[in-house]
Amino acid sequence: MRIHKTVAITLLLSAFICLQAESVTAQADTGNGGNLGVGFMVGEPTGVSVKAWNNDRSAFAIGAAWSLGDRHEALHMHLDYLQHSWFDDVDEGSLGFYYGIGGRVIFTDDALIGLRIPLGLTYVFGSIPFDIFVEAVPILDLTPDTELAGNGAFGLRYYF
Numbered sequence: 001m002r003i004h005k006t007v008a009i010t011l012l013l014s015a016f017i018c019l020q021a022e023s024v025t026a027q028a029d030t031g032n033g034g035n036l037g038v039g040f041m042v043g044e045p046t047g048v049s050v051k052a053w054n055n056d057r058s059a060f061a062i063g064a065a066w067s068l069g070d071r072h073e074a075l076h077m078h079l080d081y082l083q084h085s086w087f088d089d090v091d092e093g094s095l096g097f098y099y100g101i102g103g104r105v106i107f108t109d110d111a112l113i114g115l116r117i118p119l120g121l122t123y124v125f126g127s128i129p130f131d132i133f134v135e136a137v138p139i140l141d142l143t144p145d146t147e148l149a150g151n152g153a154f155g156l157r158y159y160f
Contacts, residue, residue, distance in 0.1 A: 033129025033130075033158070033159025033160055034129075034159055034160050035052060035053040035159070036050070036051070036052050036053075036159065036160060037049075037050065037051040037052075037131060037157030037158060037159040038050050038157060038158060038160075039130075039155055039156045039157030039158055040155055040156060041063060041065065041133075041153040041154065041155035042153060042154060042155060043151070043152050043153030043154060044067065044068060044069060044150075044151050044152060044153065045063065045065030045066055045067045045068065045076040045151065045153070046065055046066055046068060046153070047063060047064055047065025047066055047076070048063065048064045048065065049061065049062075049063050049065075049153075049155045049157055050062040050063075050157075051131075051157055056084075056086075057083055057084050057085075058081070058082065058083055058084070059081075059082045059084070059098075060079065060080065060081055060082070061078075061079070061080045061082055061100075061102070061118070062077075062078070062079050062080075063076070063077065063078045063079075064076075064077050065077075067106050072106050072108055072112060074106050074107050074108045075106070075107040076104060076105070076106050076107075077104065077105050077107075078102055078103065078104035078105075078116055079102050079103060080100045080101065080102030080116055080118050081100050081101055081102060082098045082099070082100035082118065083098060083099055083100055084096040084097070084098045084122070085097050085098070092125075092126040092127070093123060093124055093125045093126035093127075094123070094124040094126070095121070095122070095123050095124075096121070096122050096123075096124075097119075097120070097121055098118070098119070098120050098121070098122055098135075099117070099118065099119050099120075100117070100118050101115070101116065101117060101118075102115075102116040102118065103115060103116060104116050104139065104151075110143075110144040111143065111144070112141050112143065112144070112149075113141070113142050113143045114139045114140055114141035114142055114149065115139065115140045115142065116137050116138075116139050116151070117137065117138045117139075118135050118136075118137045119135060119136050119137070119138075120133055120134055120135030120136065121133065121134055121135075129158060129159040129160065130156060130157065130158055130159070131156070131157050131159070132154070132155070132156050133154065133155055133156075133157075134153070134154040135151075135152065135153060135154075136150070136151075136152045137150060137151040137152065138150055139151060
């Protein structure tokens, strides 16, 4: 158990440090904001959401939240790599469909480690540095047992 936590925390922190160390310049119009968005998500899990744009089509999303599931009330952390496809017929702001791949850890006595496939919609406001999103995420848990699970949330982020 302790090894699972150590490995998961090391991987998530390493990914976050890499995101901060790399000079990324987002091409997505985040309403005069920067490429780093911080906010919240409500659903399963509920907590903090961070998104760092690499360019106008790809981003990394990190979540640190509380899982409120029936079997696992515990700290949930995830890291996803996302690709975006933007809709053309939007008068103001940007609306996009995103999909990606990532991993998650739920810190319980028997840590759950799984593979995430996020699917969602995001709207980036044109005049203010905010986005809103909604997502559904099929998950394949790999430890302690192999089983299918799912997450879903909506949220808001501020870009700076």
